[in-house]
Amino acid sequence: MTVLDLTHSCDMQFVAEVARESGQNLTLCYQCGNCTAGCPFTFAYDLPASSVMRALQWGQRETVLACSSIWICATCKTCTTRCPNNIDVARIMEVLRHISRREGYAPEKQIKQFQDSFLQSVMRHGRVFELGTMMSFIARSRRLADMDLGPKALTRGKLALRARDIHGRDEVEKIFRRYREGLEK
């Protein structure tokens, strides 16, 4: 279990940023623990959802942005569905993930590599090309995974061997390009 030291510097600007980006009132959380109790990934989290909320209220910027939990969170929305104060906890986890990514944290490297590989495939083809995504993931992570699944997927026609490029491929590529340019501004 991670013990939070709340005497660290409190970054209220960060708290305001997350509140604004997520549209949620963070002060409403009274630490009932419902989000943590329902979250299917609590067993794998370094910081349970309710602790993320607590650390956030206290402006523990570094603790929150560097934790694995916000990268593992699958946006299943159990927390949001069960919070008695109607806080969209999943949205907050998501906003934290966005900031964490923008600022170069990646405690779960392979999750980030997988996301990057997937989006690169969408950008190139307009529709995701699974095999290409896997190859790119293997190249990024230098790790061979799931070799046992290949034959099973292939024999059932579940694995396309060629990408299906769409006509609007350029438009999709431009979405990514404009997005990147926006970040650089």
Add this chain to the structure above:
Amino acid sequence: MSPAFAYYPGCSLEGTAVEYDRSGRACCAVLGIELTEIPDWSCCGSSPAHAVDTVLSGALAARNLGLARQGGFGGVVTPCPNCLVNLRTASRDLDDPDRRARINALLSTPCEGGLPAVSLLQALHEQAGPAALAAAVVRPLAGLKVAPYYGCILHRPPGLMAFDDPENPVAMDQLLEAAGAEVVAFPFKTECCGASYGVPRKDLVMELSGRLLEAAADLGADALAVACPLCQMNLDLRQDQIAASRRRAFGIPVFYFTQLLGLALGLGRADLGLDRLVVDPGPALRKLGTGG
């Protein structure tokens, strides 16, 4: 006559989940639900896009909503829960002027507003419904014990999805019962299967999908019925891996709910893509006396 929907298959439906696409379209055709595929649709970004930025995922989904609007459709149907979340979220954001401007800044053709999106399950439940389905059944699924598994996000969060019960959904139960199956009370209906972490963090999927398979096995279910390509892949394609990691054999076939409905509607094995399932559905189907 029900209205014509724009159909958004999503990438999985022409890859790993072709059988979901085929069986879903076939069921809709039998039940008089008209689907027209959005021409030249593109990927909505699935979960990686919204993990990176919601304006990016909003734009990827909005390109498709824009195409559907141009086609004059009043609503979109999608079989994939992940696509549904993205389409619904984008739709809501497009109705907010500030967010719409941010999304449109990324698009080549601006999208002027949202469009209602529903899951294939919702369309089948609302446009046809259990009674009409029961009336169309020619080969009841009598004797088949099915655990209905909805996955985590099909009905969540309730404010956004606005369909069925977010904690104890029943739409699929009702359709399967109308098809004559025996539906077991499955306590893990909406628990997460481990999502897309099979590749980067396999241990998470082994644990979460493992719990689901164990619960289904303990309840004596002959089969699982699912509504999500990712859930299906985790539970079916990875079932051997899970069995090894939990030292327990399962052999539980994982059908798309549309495959089971299609069987009851008298559609053929090939039309439903039953041969694409990794765990052999034969033993379960033999219980129906329809041959395995």
